[in-house]
Amino acid sequence: MAKRSADESGSYSRFLSGECCNRLGPEVLEMIAQTTEYLSVLNDIKTSGENREEIISKIFKNFGKYSSVGRNFTCQCGKHISIGEKTIVNDNCTMMDENYIHIGNNVLIAPNVQFYTASHPIDYRERFVENWDESSGELFFRTSALPITVEDNVWIGGGSIILGGITIGFGSVVGAGSVVTKSIPAGCVAAGNPCRIIRRLEPGYKLRKIEGKDIPELQALFRNTVLIVNSKDYTQEEVEDWASCGDSIEHWKELLSVHNYVAALDQEGHIIGFSSMNTEGYLHSMFVHKDWQHKGVASMLLSEVEKMALGYGVHKISAEVSITARPFFEKHGYKMVKEQKAKANRLYLTNYVMKKELNY
Structure with missing residues (x-):
């Protein structure tokens, strides 16, 4: 049992480092279960503003002053998410935080924006475990995850999708409905599927x-x-x-x-x-x-x-x-x-x- 615990702990660390894994240790499963309970309270229309603030403090790793999260918010672990000060996360936001998601200060996230840190191997032979044993405690598929970073003063338009390993640079704007598959430098307006730089903003330097x-x-x-x-x-x-x-x-x-x-x-x-x-x-x-x-x-x-x-x-x-x-x-x-x-x-x-x- 001790060896399995060590393996599970090591698997979690490797997963956060970006490696492909197919095991969820008890620490992760407990985190997901607890977050699911918190989300049910957070998204209940009967939950008061004061109670929402208390639940938010329990869900996230960090949550800055004057920031807010809209209704129907969804995440996986919660404790992998950091949100800065004066940041607005609008309704129906999804943050699948199998890896870390860093949201800076003064960030505006419109409704229906989705963040996906996780990915799977393209080759199905790598994606699925051959001769999978149900009793092994492992998943029958493999997943990797990379962090997402949104720097200060960013605006992300409604319905955009941000994939793992992406950084959206300081002061940039992502147009509504974009699918961001590559990092966006600071001071840019970008849009489209896939998201591309449309123009550079004047940075003041x-x-x-x-x-x-x-x-x-x-x-x-x-x-x-x-x-x-x-x-x-x-x-x-x-x-x-x-x-x-x-x-x-x-x-x-x-x-x-x-x-x-x-x-x-x-x-x-x-x-x-x-x-x-x-x-x-x-x-x-x-x-x-x-x-x-x-x-x-x-x-x-x-x-x-x-x-x-x-x-x-x-x-x-x-x-x-x-x-x-x-x-x-x-x-x-x-x-x-x-x-x-x-x-x-x-x-x-x-x-x-x-x-x-x-x-x-």
């Missing part, structure tokens, strides 16, 4: 290639970002050591010769963030000015360097990501490969090797 003359501005932004933004996850000694890595102009020149850097500029032409990609698919940098955090700058930069990778014929990206940046990259479909101690200048700091396979 622009992107351009970084040149050698930009090094002093890069140095200042890098240093201030590390000392201020990353200080919440690292000690003062660690951030000071890390920030000192940018002191050498020659080091910056070497980086610019190996990696292709892109900068985000405000309306006055000041650099407010930068990122980079090399021809092997290694994402070396992602830094955004402290005053431009959570405004879609990093999402826009990430979308741009991922397009660079595709232009190089690369579909797998790797990065070494700080503790601070890890949640951002996870929301954009990057998976942690390992935790490590990497040398900054003198000190070794914790970061994570993360990878992503591009699907657009």
